[in-house]
Amino acid sequence: MHLPPGAQLLGREWLGFDETGEIALIRxxxxxxxxxxxxTIQGGFLAAMLDSAIGIAALAALTADLTVVTQNLDxxxxxxxxxxxxxxxxxVVERTDxxxxxxxxxxxTKGITVADATARLRxxxxKTDPEGT
Incomplete structure (x- = not known):
């Protein structure tokens, strides 16, 4: 799968789920x-990492015909x-239609939590491509 430019910049790598199958791990x-x-790492980059990870976790919980956009990121x-x-x-902590x-x-790498976030995504x-391209 081709990574979007922002994910490439952040060096995003999907690691899978933890042993519970409920927590997505992204490096x-x-x-x-x-x-x-x-x-130290500028906060905007940490926020971008959190937003990216949150989006990936949300997509992993949805069917392939659905996508998400971030509405807010606390x-x-x-x-x-x-x-x-x-x-x-x-x-995922909550989901509606x-x-x-x-x-x-x-x-x-020392196991210290450096930042956290909660996001609501729509x-x-x-959209389907009528020409199939």
């Missing part, structure tokens, strides 16, 4: 170019994040 690669003046920055791998753990709520956290039916 990102925080680059030196993502750092702020303090040498993000908390808990600890400084360093350059290197950061793993997202995302799970029109919306899905997903919670995710970002964990560094569920949409994918």
């Amino acid at each position: 990102f690669q925080a680059q030196p170019s993502f750092t702020n003046r303090h040498g 993000t908390r920055f808990l600890k400084p994040a360093g350059v290197g791998p950061i793993t997202a753990r995302a799970r 029109r919306a899905i709520i997903v919670q995710a956290d970002l964990v560094d 569920i949409l039916r994918k």
Whole structure:
């Protein structure tokens, strides 16, 4: 599968689900170019990682004819994040026919949660291409 440019920039890698089958695991690669003046990962990149992981977890819970768009992303920055791998753990906490709520956290290589977020996403039916291209 071809990754969108934003996912490529973040070094997104789908790891699968945890042993419960309910928590999606997605790894990102925080680059030196993502750092702020303090040498830690700038919050906007962490928010982008959370948004990406939340979207992937939501899509994993839906049928192939549906997609999602983020309506809101409530993000908390808990600890400084360093350059290197950061793993997202995302799970669906609520779903209706029109919306899905997903919670995710970002964990560094030491097991420290550096940020978390809860998002509400709108569920949409994918548009079909009448020409089949």
